[in-house]
Amino acid sequence: MKVKEMMTKEVTSVSPDTNAQEALDLLLEMQISGLPVTDEKNKLVGMFTEKEALSAILPSYVEKVGRFRYEENPKAVRQKVLALRNMKVKELMRCSVVTVDEDTTLCEVARIMLTQKVRRTPVLNKAKDVVGIVARGDVVKALFAEYK
Amino acid sequence: MLGWGAKILGLDLHQALSISIFSVSILGTLFFWDFRLSFAFLGTSILLITKTIDLDNLIKFSSLEIILFLIGMMVLIGLLKEAGLFAWLVSLILRIRNLSATKFLIAISIISALLACAVDEVTSIIFMVAAILEICDYFEVNPVPFIISSVLTTNIGSAGTVLGNPIGILIATKAGLSFEDFITRAFPLMLVCLGITIFILMIWYRRTLRELDQKIKELGANEILVRLISVPPERQLKICLGIFGVTLFFISLHHRLELFLGLETNTILLIAPLISAGLVMIWKWEKARDYIEKDVEWWTLLFFLLLFAQAGTLKYTGATDVLARKIVGITGSNPHFLTAAILWLSTIGSSILDNVVLVAAFIPIVQGFQALSVNMQPLWWALLFGGCLGGNITLVGSTANIVALGILEKEKKQRVSFFQWFWVGLTVGLITAGIVWVALVTLPIYR
Numbered sequence: 001m002k003v004k005e006m007m008t009k010e011v012t013s014v015s016p017d018t019n020a021q022e023a024l025d026l027l028l029e030m031q032i033s034g035l036p037v038t039d040e041k042n043k044l045v046g047m048f049t050e051k052e053a054l055s056a057i058l059p060s061y062v063e064k065v066g067r068f069r070y071e072e073n074p075k076a077v078r079q080k081v082l083a084l085r086n087m088k089v090k091e092l093m094r095c096s097v098v099t100v101d102e103d104t105t106l107c108e109v110a111r112i113m114l115t116q117k118v119r120r121t122p123v124l125n126k127a128k129d130v131v132g133i134v135a136r137g138d139v140v141k142a143l144f145a146e147y148k
Numbered sequence: 149m150l151g152w153g154a155k156i157l158g159l160d161l162h163q164a165l166s167i168s169i170f171s172v173s174i175l176g177t178l179f180f181w182d183f184r185l186s187f188a189f190l191g192t193s194i195l196l197i198t199k200t201i202d203l204d205n206l207i208k209f210s211s212l213e214i215i216l217f218l219i220g221m222m223v224l225i226g227l228l229k230e231a232g233l234f235a236w237l238v239s240l241i242l243r244i245r246n247l248s249a250t251k252f253l254i255a256i257s258i259i260s261a262l263l264a265c266a267v268d269e270v271t272s273i274i275f276m277v278a279a280i281l282e283i284c285d286y287f288e289v290n291p292v293p294f295i296i297s298s299v300l301t302t303n304i305g306s307a308g309t310v311l312g313n314p315i316g317i318l319i320a321t322k323a324g325l326s327f328e329d330f331i332t333r334a335f336p337l338m339l340v341c342l343g344i345t346i347f348i349l350m351i352w353y354r355r356t357l358r359e360l361d362q363k364i365k366e367l368g369a370n371e372i373l374v375r376l377i378s379v380p381p382e383r384q385l386k387i388c389l390g391i392f393g394v395t396l397f398f399i400s401l402h403h404r405l406e407l408f409l410g411l412e413t414n415t416i417l418l419i420a421p422l423i424s425a426g427l428v429m430i431w432k433w434e435k436a437r438d439y440i441e442k443d444v445e446w447w448t449l450l451f452f453l454l455l456f457a458q459a460g461t462l463k464y465t466g467a468t469d470v471l472a473r474k475i476v477g478i479t480g481s482n483p484h485f486l487t488a489a490i491l492w493l494s495t496i497g498s499s500i501l502d503n504v505v506l507v508a509a510f511i512p513i514v515q516g517f518q519a520l521s522v523n524m525q526p527l528w529w530a531l532l533f534g535g536c537l538g539g540n541i542t543l544v545g546s547t548a549n550i551v552a553l554g555i556l557e558k559e560k561k562q563r564v565s566f567f568q569w570f571w572v573g574l575t576v577g578l579i580t581a582g583i584v585w586v587a588l589v590t591l592p593i594y595r
Contacts (some may be wrong), residue, residue, distance in 0.1 A: 052474040060558050061278040066229025068238075076559075 004102040005111050006142045007123050007132035009108055013038045016090035018047055020056075023048050023089050032135075036122045037093045042129045044122055046093035052072070055090050099124050102131060111137050158286070162240035163467035164201045165235045169195055170458050170509065177505055185447060189453035189586035193236075201461045201568065209460020210453045213418045214317055220421025221311065221445050224392060225267050226443025227428050231388040234271075237263070238279040249360035250350060253297060256280060260298040261305025261338070266396070269306045269313055273299060273548040278553050287363040292564060293353040293554065297550045300345055300540050301575050306548075308338035310417065311399070314452065315507040317417075322511050323528040324413050333529060333594060337587055340581040341537070349581065352572055358425045361426070395424040455508050463512035472516025484589045487526040491588065494534025495581045499541035501574075507535045524595055526588045533584040541577040543569040 013036045014023045027035060028048060034049030055082045091116055098116045100123055112121065113136050123132035152185055159167065169191045172228070176187035194557060195201050201209075228234070241255050263272035276298045284291035310320045310330050319325065350357065398405070402416035409416075414593035429436035462468045480487040497506045514527050539546030543553060543564060588594045 006586060059278065059281065061274055061281075061555055065234035065275050065278050066234055068235030075288070076281070119461055 001106045001142060001146055003100055003104045003106065003123055004132065005132040006138060006139070007102075007105070007131050010046070011036065011130055011133050013130065014048060014060050015039065016088065016128055017031065017092070020048075020053075020087040020089055020090045021085045024084065025110045026072055027053075029113065030132060033048070034120050036097070036130055036133060037089055038130055044099065044124065044128070044130050046090070046095045047097045047120075047122075048089050049119075052092045052094055055088075056112055066094070097122065100134070101125070101140055106139060109134060110143060113139060157583050158181075159467055159470055160465075162198075163465045163470065165198055165200050165265070166458075166461040166465045167467050167546060169200075170462055173455065174501060174505055174509065177502055178500065184450050185454075187497065188451050188458070190381045191458055192454045195458065195461050201457075205460070205464055206457045206481050208230065209464065210457040211318070211460075212319065212453070213414075214321060214456070215449050215453050216313070216423055217317055217418045218314060218449060220419075220423075220425040221268070223425035223439045224395060224421060224445045225271055226439045227388055227394060227432070227442075228267075229271075231385045233385060233388060233392075234275040238275065241279060242283070244559075247364060248314065249357035249364065252283070252360065253294065253349060253353070253357060254346055256294060256298050257301040257349065260301040261308070261342050263434045264305035265308040265312045265335070265338075266392075269423065269546070269548040270467055270551055272546055273302050273552050274555070274561045277552045278304065281555075281559055287367060288476060289360050289363055290429050291560065292355060292562060292568075293349075293356040295552055295556055296564070296569065299354070299546075300349070301342060302548050303536055303539045303546050304338060304341050304345060304580060307341075307533050308335045311396075313531065313536060315503050318504070318511065319508055319528055320417065321414050323524065325528060326414070327400050328403050330490045331400070332422050334532060337529075337533070339586060341414060341583055344579060344583060345576050345586060346456060348576055349572075351524060352575070368436075391424055391428060393419055398423075431485065433435055449561050452504060454482055459508040460484065463515060464508070468512035469516040469519065472513050475513070476520050476522070477515065483523050483526060483595075484528065486517065487530045487588050488585060490527050491530035491581060494531050495538035495541070498535050498538025499577065501543040503535040503546060506538075507531060510535075523595060524589060529588055529594055530584070531547075533583065540580075541570070542566070543573070545573070585591040 012026070012030065014026065016037055016039065018037075023035065027033065027048075034047055035053075036044055037046040037048050040043050057077055059076070098112060098118045098121050100112060101119050102123055102125055104112075104123075111120065113119070118136075120133055120135040122130050123134060125131045163394075173184075173187050173191045176191075177184040179185070192206070196203065196206065241259065244251055244255055256279070260272065260276045263276070266272075277295055280291050280294045280298060284294060301363055306316070308330070309324075310316045310327050316330065316334075320327075320330065398420040402420065403413065405411075405416050406413060423438075429439065432439070475489065476486070479489055494506060494510060510531055516525070516532060517527065518524055539549065543549050543566060549569075553578065557563055
């Protein structure tokens with residue numbers, strides 16, 4: 001099975017100039033964890049996910065200082081959450097995005113997701129337009145359905 | 149240009165080449181910091197291809213024992229971080245009774261300095277900056293003065309022991325100095341510099357301290373702050389503290405143990421962290437690979453390895469002996485002049501260059517003075533303190549400065565300007581270096 005047979009073809013995306021709060025609201029409304037960011041020519045320029053939102057809110061040093069626990073929500077977090085209203089997606093998005101093409105096999109998509117630690121990958125055609133998106137859950141479902 | 153300079157100094161081809169390659173590496177680190185490892189790889193390869201040095205001597209000069217020491221310490225620090233030791237230290241700050249701005253400044257300065265004595269300056273500054281940002285966020289005050297204070301005292305503290313800065317272990321092994329030598333000679337002088345620095349900072353930032361006092365009155369202090377961050381005391385934390393304590397114990401007694409066991413100088417100093425790290429990796433066998441792959445800074449260590457090898461080439465070719473003779477020709481073998489020259493050159497140099505690069509370059513020159521019957525003792529201390537204190541003068545003077553300001557810019561979108569740092573850094577740098585100079589030339593303990 002190729003990824004084009006099981007990918008989600010109706011792709012919701014945001015532009016780099018979309019308001020970050022609006023993009024986050026869209027994620028929550030659609031109950032998905034990430035959206036591709038495309039320019040006016042439908043070329044992929046980044047990914048905006050829950051992880052980017054959390055990275056914007058929490059201090060960057062949390063991963064470097066070892067184990068500790070917040071007993072209260074710091075004031076800075078509240079300020080950063082409010083600051084999202086004045087930020088654009090391009091300020092938060094991840095620019096380096098793992099993608100696959102339409103003819104990638106299911107197993108290869110699974111391998112990429114596992115080794116590159118991604119939960120969703122945009123699918124591009126030969127012209128590098130975004131033509132679909134495939135999530136890890138979809139891959140698992142399709143793989144197990146194929147071999148049942 | 150370098151060839152012409154080499155001719156004037158009376159250097160031969162290999163000597164000129166070794167200086168050129170090393171100079172290019174230094175300039176590369178100055179202007180292309182991200183590519184420093186590439187410069188180190190290529191420069192070392194050129195030295196081998198041109199037969200400026202051979203493989204056996206290259207490996208000998210690369211000071212693998214120091215690299216292994218640093219690896220052992222990094223594994224232990226990874227263990228400590230995972231156990232939450234640093235969060236525990238920060239929660240100690242938050243528990244200061246009747247917190248005031250002055251107490252806060254003194255506490256972060258002393259903790260920064262002492263932490264930098266025990267672990268590497270980059271690890272200690274990351275945690276101090278994190279603590280300062282969290283606390284200043286709560287009190288809604290500008291964190292910049294406190295971050296600058298913490299960095300200045302971190303750089304000072306890193307001169308106090310062999311552990312604090314890679315240049316400490318580098319000088320200890322090349323000069324045959326022990327941990328005890330550092331504790332009796334470097335640590336007290338570091339404390340004097342620290343005290344003077346805290347006094348300077350209290351005056352320099354008196355307005356910020358008044359603002360913080362006002363905020364502490366408005367917002368209330370410890371009852372809420374103490375709940376902000378916590379690390380529950382656990383058995384694991386106590387065990388990790390014990391492991392680190394035992395390692396420090398053996399490091400502090402290494403000289404006496406080496407004499408007792410008839411071992412080569414600094415053997416136990418260098419292997420104590422390896423033994424502890426080895427035992428830790430047995431205890432935490434499922435995380436052992438993580439400690440090695442994630443907590444050991446391989447990029448930095450490889451750079452050091454090749455930098456030391458290139459610096460060793462300067463000695464191998466005799467280039468630094470020529471330079472040493474030229475310097476003595478100018479200053480005479482008057483120890484006071486030489487001490488001043490080494491101290492102030494390394495202070496000024498360290499304000500621009502990375503201190504490990506600078507000290508690695510100076511060591512063979514200082515070793516060259518030995519052949520000229522110069523008393524080496526004060527020169528080594530001059531190099532240590534110059535390398536550490538000079539890092540305070542500019543905001544690029546030390547890795548701790550760059551790391552701290554990078555975090556500040558990322559979290560607060562605040563940039564410290566060159567002169568915002570320079571005036572306080574220069575004041576602290578010059579005064580502390582001056583104190584060290586007076587101590588080195590007047591006190592018999594340094595002769």
